[in-house]
Amino acid sequence: MNELQITRVDYLDPQQGKDLVTLLNAYALDPLGGDTPLSDEVKQALPAKLAEVDGANSFIAYVNDQPVGLLNAFMGFSTFNAAPLINIHDVYVAPQARGKGVVDALFAAIEAVAKELNCCKITLEVLEENGVAQSAYKRLGYKGYDLGELGGEALFWQKKLS
Secondary structure, eight states, X not given: OOOEEEEEOOTTSHHHHHHHHHHHHHHHHSGGGTSOOOOHHHHHHHHHHHHTSTTEEEEEEEETTEEEEEEEEEEEEETTTXXXXXXXXEEEEOGGGTTTTHXXXXXXXXXXXXXXXXXXXXXXXOOTTOHHHHHHHXXXXXXXXXXXXXXXBOOOOXXXXX
């Protein structure tokens, strides 16, 4: 792999917005991303909508000026710590760039932001069947949220609203 560059996304920059949508759509098309493309409406609206979200943080990994990786994260708040946190919402690395340090570089970028903002932690969700991602996250120091015998491991649930 040649020159790896991590760029913090300016959502109003047309090229960066296009690259973000291209990478997120590739993730959506992956079986572990839902196997369904983003709608045309989402593709059109996403960069501008993200620009309106306070605490949105996105990073794109480029190799030789080609977009190969994406990390989207959002600010949250830990009530138990009375401190801000960052939740990583999306991580995607193009197949040709996997295993080449892209995830490490993306995570280093968001961790730098988290430290700068005095966050108490970074959270993320990972699919049970995504062993490759789990291995990478463990290597980077992440682990499941587990309260032991008393509460067990946290589960991520959702309820879709129209």
